[in-house]
Amino acid sequence: MREVLDASERRKLEVVEYLYFTGGWVTLKELAQKTVGSERILKQDMLQLRDYFSKEVLQTSHLGVRLVLPSHKDCDDLYRYFLSNSLAFKFVEMLIYDETKTVFELAEELYISSSTLFRLIKKLNLSLADYYVQVQTNPCKLISENEESIRYFYISYFSERYNNLEWPFKTINQTIFEQLLTFIAKKNNIPLNFADFKRLKLWTAIPYLRVKQGHHVAIKSSNYSKMIPDFSKFQPLTGIIEKKLAITLNNEFIEQVFSIFINNNFKFSYESLIEDTKTDPTVKERVSHHATLLHNLSNQIGIPILNYQHLLTEMFNISHFVFKSKEGQFPPPYILFNSKKDFVQSMEEKFPDFITLAFSNLKEYEKKTHEKYSETARYEIIYTLLIHWDHLIPELYNQKDKVRLLIVSDFDIEHAKMVQDLLHRFFKNEIITTLYTNPTFSLKQLNNHAYDILITTFTLPFDDKTIEQSCICIRNVPTKRNLTDIALAIEQQYKLKKHPFKSKVQKFIQF
Template identity: 30%
Template sequence: MKKMRLLLSKKQRRQLQLLEILIKEKRWFHLKELATRLDCTERSLKEDLSNLRSTFDEFLIESSTNGIKIAYEDSIGLEVVYHHFYKESQAFALIEYLFFHKDVSNEFICKKFNLSYQSFYRLIRTINQKLQTKYNVKINLNPLNLIGDETDVRFFYAQYFAERNYYMEWPFPEFKENAVTDLITFFFKLYGYPLTFSVIKSYKVLLTVYLSRIKQGYFIDMPTTFDEYKELYQGVENVEEMLRYFSLQLGVELNEKVLEQFFIIFIQENFYFSPESLIEASKTDEYAKNSTTFIKDMFKDLCYTYDLEIENLDEMLMHVHNTSHLVRRELFSEFLLFDIKTNTNEDFMSIFPAFYDDLKNHLITYMKTMKHDLNEEILKHMIYTVYTHWERLLPQLLRRRKSIKVLIISRFDDHHAKSMIDFLNFYCTDNFEFSQMIKYNLTVKDIEASDADVVVANFMMPELKKKPFICTSSLSSLELVEKLNAFFYDFTSA
């Protein structure tokens, strides 16, 4: 679902899609093929390519008789593409401005963005139409503010800043980054919530958006469960002194009402801070019991089908359960322009297609059974959570794949072949079985009759037709490792 791309102009959407195709597929394209895929003329495509060449110093867009291809340094990531289109979008620029400036007049925005009144009203109408295809939010007129479902507003802005800025950048000049870090660390340690680099980075963005909206007077209707969380910090030594300190540092009085709003992401039914608390709740709470029972059965079935072990079952019960309830409360559980989770999930799907499909079907059944909306983006986020949080899942799945039998032959001597095997055993994964044939009158027929999946030799064998063959006379040893790993991926994915 790429609805937020509609906030870009048609030309911007086409150029963004063009870059995504070139970067993802990493091959030569003829103009005709690209024009067909982008539903545009070759003339428009040539103009786009010229524009992109002059815009992005990070990319080398090559042209030859082979067509069009993109090249870039290993240090360049996809972020540079999305940052550019966010920066160039008038719609997103206006939405961002309204985050930092409350109650702006129509006249002021027209002057600031160099808009006629007609263009201004057309822009607002377009923004509201596109935003409301996905979020219950809109820009109110005179004064201008982004309002609506406050949970949606906060998530939209947090996700926007997460995609709009580089990961290590701090986009909130009104708030000291260190003060936000210290506040989050204080409460997370208090509640026993695990702290990692990525968790802190995500929640700094998310909760600073919350602070900013609270400071401007926007609040979310609270559930009735805050008292049990409040008791955890009210008895802490020097807590009032700490809250006064953070209030001064952040410019927001951290009273009980503000703290409720600040941590509303966790203060909700069916969210648990620890596996123990979820398991304990499942003894008396029917919903928690049904959820954990289904998730346990899912893991039991996956373990049986794929001969897997799950060392952190209790943690996985909590992760899957909590993730299903974090609708618009966790960064990248949905996306605006930069669909980074799909890119990651597609890697999992291409390497482990059967497991991916079974997991997806289990999770769909879980969502239906627990009466969740079948939200494709939450489903995607849950799949990602299982793959990344299940300890040692990937090595177990990889070991299930058939080992590749590699026959090594050298024109020098058997000792050279053996040294190649020693080298490859060290640099390649344990998914390879290397061997050599000790036979003084070895023939091509012998090689073709062997059980080898691929043959490696330091000389050419044009007669060898029935086996995949890699000639190393033009390869370095490390290039051979790269070729074999690529062969393993292609062979086991076929």
């Protein structure tokens, strides 16, 4: 939804993103070429951005500009800045709490003219079309042919707009609402960790707010009614919750609040998934296709799935979940930054062959199930595969050929051995090291040694560019900079090397 930002906001976002992902000094000339702005305008942007980020974060010198975030912050803080300062998103957030106000009333609250707000709404509607949502005027509210689309949009917005320590829902008592959720989870023996509880709060708070505004969705399954406790048996706790939240705890209300889980046939355990395969042919077929996908992928790369039941359940949940508001409709699960795509692409840099195989197997799954996912939905699914497959990443690293280091020291051979020990301490299973023991040394003699990276304790007079690119000079003990350079060189070697997978046939549960 970057299009709803005004030209100045959009340009600043592009500047900050480029600085963040570049990670070093960038000249204004280069910034101007990469963004839609002149050097003069960019100088003004820098002054405004430094008011928020501080000059310690947004640094300037004769070398140019660079962004240095404190160690306790990441790029999500950058996107929150633009969301929190955007007039368009302030307006959208206001609508979840009050759907009775006119354009003129809201324009007054936002300190803008009604004509400006009308233009903003027109721009918003162009972007909101991707989410299958629109803004209606007088009174102003979000509308859609499917109420679930509105809920999904707000889930995406609030997850990106606020950090984990903020409670963004000003009309919901956080403590009492959390008590309600933990009570229901406990009664159903559903364990909650920090990330799961954060997601649960968000995915239920949005439906809660929509229900309070009088918006309901059709509940597609009665299978979850047995999970709703008889609240009358748990007084006075449930009475306090009802009073504090001004609600009535009955089946209809709870089903609406948990509608995202119910209507997406979400499985809270492997056991419940298998139970459904016995009575629901569609679920049985889907689970069978998922099992085939995982079986094929595991065999292709020769890595077992140690937590197969868990992974199968998670893949089932995400693959037909992915915020699908209607058959064939996959609204983007983000507003400004697709973190799941960024994660998968980061993994692709390290393991390109595996990611290619994963997408290829997902494509086969789509053919068999006659499903057609959007690009963002595919990235969500591959993200789920990557994080829920136990020990996948270490095993993929283990399948890579080790990088060969040749160590040459002009101090002592014992010094070379010490450097060797230190490098194995820092890089463990990633390297094979060899000590250079010849009595004479020349660049020509290096051709007789098989190595990927040359480690020396002295400067070499380079003529051969190939040697220059694979040589790192250290002094005495490897410094932090030396270790960083070696790590980068190892990663580069991983990209250059071909790493054939070690296929092995394994047995999986059949459905």
